Amino acid sequence: MANPKTNFAPAIQVFKPHRASLPPLxxxxxxxxxxxxxxxxxxxxxxxxxYLDSKLGKVWLVMNPLLLAFxxxxxxxxxxxxxxxxxxxxxxxHILIGLFTFYFASNSINGGALSITAGGRLIxxxxxxRALLPLSSSISAFWQFLPTLPVYVLVVVIGKVFFPHTQIPxxxxxxxxxxxIILCVGITGYxxxxxxxxxxVYFRDTNKLLSYITRIWLYSSPVLxxxxxxxxxxxxxLYINPLGPSLAATSDxxxxxxxPSLGMLxxxxxxxLLAVLIGGYFFVSRERDFAVRI
Amino acid sequence: MPxxxxxxxxxxxxxxxxxxxxxxxLKNAVMRASKGExxxxxxxxxxxxxxxxxxxxxxxxxxxxNGAGKSTLMRAIAGILPPTEGQITVNGKxxxxxALGVGFNPALSGRDNIILGGLASGxxxxxxxxxxxxxxxxxxxxxxxxxxxxxxxxxxMYGRVAFSVAVNMTPDILLLDEALSAGDxxxxxxxxxxxxxxxxxxxxxxxVSHALQTVNDLCDSAIWMHKGxxxxxxxxxxxxxxxxxxxxxxxxxxxxxxx
Ligand SMILES: Nc1ncnc2c1ncn2[C@@H]1O[C@H](COP(=O)(O)OP(=O)(O)O)[C@@H](O)[C@H]1O
Ligand SMILES: [Mg+2]
Numbered sequence: 001m002a003n004p005k006t007n008f009a010p011a012i013q014v015f016k017p018h019r020a021s022l023p024p025l026x027x028x029x030x031x032x033x034x035x036x037x038x039x040x041x042x043x044x045x046x047x048x049x050x051y052l053d054s055k056l057g058k059v060w061l062v063m064n065p066l067l068l069a070f071x072x073x074x075x076x077x078x079x080x081x082x083x084x085x086x087x088x089x090x091x092x093x094h095i096l097i098g099l100f101t102f103y104f105a106s107n108s109i110n111g112g113a114l115s116i117t118a119g120g121r122l123i124x125x126x127x128x129x130r131a132l133l134p135l136s137s138s139i140s141a142f143w144q145f146l147p148t149l150p151v152y153v154l155v156v157v158i159g160k161v162f163f164p165h166t167q168i169p170x171x172x173x174x175x176x177x178x179x180x181i182i183l184c185v186g187i188t189g190y191x192x193x194x195x196x197x198x199x200x201v202y203f204r205d206t207n208k209l210l211s212y213i214t215r216i217w218l219y220s221s222p223v224l225x226x227x228x229x230x231x232x233x234x235x236x237x238l239y240i241n242p243l244g245p246s247l248a249a250t251s252d253x254x255x256x257x258x259x260p261s262l263g264m265l266x267x268x269x270x271x272x273l274l275a276v277l278i279g280g281y282f283f284v285s286r287e288r289d290f291a292v293r294i
Numbered sequence: 295m296p297x298x299x300x301x302x303x304x305x306x307x308x309x310x311x312x313x314x315x316x317x318x319x320l321k322n323a324v325m326r327a328s329k330g331e332x333x334x335x336x337x338x339x340x341x342x343x344x345x346x347x348x349x350x351x352x353x354x355x356x357x358x359x360n361g362a363g364k365s366t367l368m369r370a371i372a373g374i375l376p377p378t379e380g381q382i383t384v385n386g387k388x389x390x391x392x393a394l395g396v397g398f399n400p401a402l403s404g405r406d407n408i409i410l411g412g413l414a415s416g417x418x419x420x421x422x423x424x425x426x427x428x429x430x431x432x433x434x435x436x437x438x439x440x441x442x443x444x445x446x447x448x449x450x451m452y453g454r455v456a457f458s459v460a461v462n463m464t465p466d467i468l469l470l471d472e473a474l475s476a477g478d479x480x481x482x483x484x485x486x487x488x489x490x491x492x493x494x495x496x497x498x499x500x501x502v503s504h505a506l507q508t509v510n511d512l513c514d515s516a517i518w519m520h521k522g523x524x525x526x527x528x529x530x531x532x533x534x535x536x537x538x539x540x541x542x543x544x545x546x547x548x549x550x551x552x553x
Contacts, residue, residue, distance in 0.1 A: 012295070015373050015382040038413040045410055049401035126414045127373040127388070205319040288376040291369065292310060293318075 022285050032129040039132040043139040061144050062151055065103050069096045072224055089159040089166040090255055096152050097254045098223035098247055101182070104145035105189035105243055106214050111137030112193020113200045113207050120294050130287040131280065134197050138190040145182075152254075169257030177253045177260060184268040185246045191275025192242065194283040201286075201293050222247050238264075242271045295383045300467055300498035301348040301371060305380035308341040308366050340366040342522040343380070350385075353499045355513035355530055357506065357537045362519040364502045368471050371500065386466030386498065387416070400445035404455050405430060407444055411459045425462055432488070433458040434481075454481055461488050467498045486512075506534045 022028075050057065073092045112134035116123065119133050156168055200206040218224075221241055227248035230237060238244035245267025249260035295302050314334045326333065340363040348354050356364050369375040372388055399407060408429050412422030430440045433454045439447065440455075447455075457473055489512055492499060503509050509516055509530050516533040518526045520540075526533055 011385060013373060013384045015370065015377055015384070017377050017379055017381075035413070035416060037419045038410075041410060041413050041419070045399065045402055045406055048406070049399055122414060124369070124374065128414060128416065203318060203320040203323060205321055209320060291374045292376075 018288055022281070023288070025284075028129055028284065032131060035128055035132060036135075038128065039136040040139055042133075042136040043143065046136070046140060047143065062147050065099050065148060066096070066151060069099045072099070076224055087167070089156075089163050090168050093152070093156050093159070093168050094226060094251055094255045095224060096155060097250055098221070100145060100148040100152060101185055101247060101250050102218055102221060102223050102243065103148075104141055104182070105185050105192075106217075107144060108138040108141035108186065108189030109193045109196060110207065110210060110214070111141055112190065113196035113210055115193070116197045116290055117200050117204065117294065123291055123294055130290055131194060131283055134193040134283070135190060137193060138186060141189065142186060168255065172257040174253050174257050174259050177249070177265075180265075181246050181249050181253065181260070181268060184272040185243065185250075187272035188242055188246065188268075188275045191272070191277070191279035194276070194279030198279075198282045198286055201290055217241070217243070222251060227251055239267055242275060245271060295385065298349050299347050299383075300350045300352075300385055301346075301500075302383045303344055303346040303348075303371070303380070304382075306341055306344045306367075306370065306377050306382060307339065307379040308363070308370055308375060309378045310338040310340055310366075312336045312338060339522050341370065344522075344524050345380075346517065346524065346527070348498060348500065350498055351493075352515065353493050353501065353513045355509035355516035355533070356500065356502045356519060357504075357509060357516060357533060358519035359541075361521070363522045364519055365471055367519070368469050368500065368502060371467075372469055384467065388465055388467045388469060401443055403442055404433070404435065404440040404444055404447070404451075408455065408459055411456075412463070415463060417463070429455075429458045429462045432462060432484075450478060450481075457485055461485070461492060465497065467500070468492060469500050471502045472504065506538065510534055 069092070072095050076091060076095065077088070115133040115137045116130065122133075123130065160166060160168065160170075196206055196210055220237065221243050222238065227238060238248055241247075245264045249264040249268055252258055252260040252264065312335060314336055342363075344367065356367070358364050366375060370377060370382055371384065373382075373384070399410065402410070405426060408426050409419075409422050412425065413419065417425075433440065433451075435447075435451050435454065439451060444452065444455075453473070460468065460470065460473065486508070489499070493512065499512075501509065501512065513530040515528065516530040517524050518533050518537050526536055
């Protein structure tokens, strides 16, 4: 080989016609892993490009969900007919952390859905595992999500100073579950991003549909309401929602300060796996078609 | 595949399916389904039953009119477009410069784009960082333009960066689609020399170019494509000659009419 220093993997490649079936998975995943730096840098550079001239843009990323959370909090409080000092802060905290987490997933899905159709040039001119593009969107969503966590902590700490009788726990061991749940949310978001990215190649108005889905999805998730209000068979609404278990677990960890129930943990993992397997299947089996259809 | 071959193309056909009347939206799909209509599509055969071997270390030129299927063929060799029929076997690492500006993000600086381009083509972060300076030097943009957003570039500067990225990747196989015409006379000479170097390093190069003199000078062999068919294959001088005659007269030579 002309340059032995570089470790470019497959020496011989064969390109053949394909039906809607998976390419050889092991080489695909190897290549995917080998080029992960591309996805990471792409998201970093996309952020850089977007906020190059506006420092305010980054602030807005945090402000937007924060303000929205306060609006929802007012709405929920009004509907409920006021709240006591005891429950008020925990309602706000619950909405905050729920909304931040939900936004992490939905940003990753929305960004992922557009990543292929928006990546026209790159897709027409370079061969690489296309699943890296939605991954890059998910990474961006994660970097947007991360600074909202200290904002949450800040709101709770300030709140605890003003309302010392609140139920919100301080530092608890249960917080150790948070990274695990965030990972599940991230994987679920990535998997669904893959699914909608594929759909968006075939139907260009998918992202419009997605904005309705996202809204309905938010209202049917335990973000504006506590998961505890569901009893008996109603609990099924938590489990049929891809983000239901992980959002309920989020509430358990942050608001109740307890280890999430086994059901919620298993539910989170199962949905993450389902999303990435189903989304991955649709995406990878059709991605060789993308260049023709873009 | 024989050892000495870099690219083997066997009976390759590539078809595009184009929706004629409607935009591809869910709304339209539902509307059509409710009326029981079918989507009207047209099939464009961009490459038709093409068979070709490219040995290691050879330089192949492709000439042909617009819409002949040259870019489609290049994308297929790069593994971007899947064959509709036939197969392509490629032995070696490919670097592509297909149409100008591989994935260039106009808001980012030239340097950032070089890094992104390198990563997209499969280099590691360390490898591309090591090369960035070399690539930037090769592009030799005036007064610090390399650190300015790409949107402020002239098309010539844009082309210079894109070309520098492609030729400094140390690929085994280099695919250049109408990329040699970038920049001014001095850059052209420099890129021509760099191409010579690459040829001398026994790399395999496929060039699509409308600069027929370049094809003559650089290539060991050439093919002429017309409406998806490979009309002729041979020494570059002969192919370019035939092609020029065709351009002059506007009709195919009679011995090729029936293809
Ligand atoms: N993305 C595409 N979708 C549909 N048709 C295409 C697409 N790209 C190229 N074609 C068609 O394929 C044919 C060959 O195009 P191309 O390979 O770009 O030719 P060339 O590079 O030789 O000018 C043309 O008829 C063109 O209309
Ligand atoms: Mg072309």
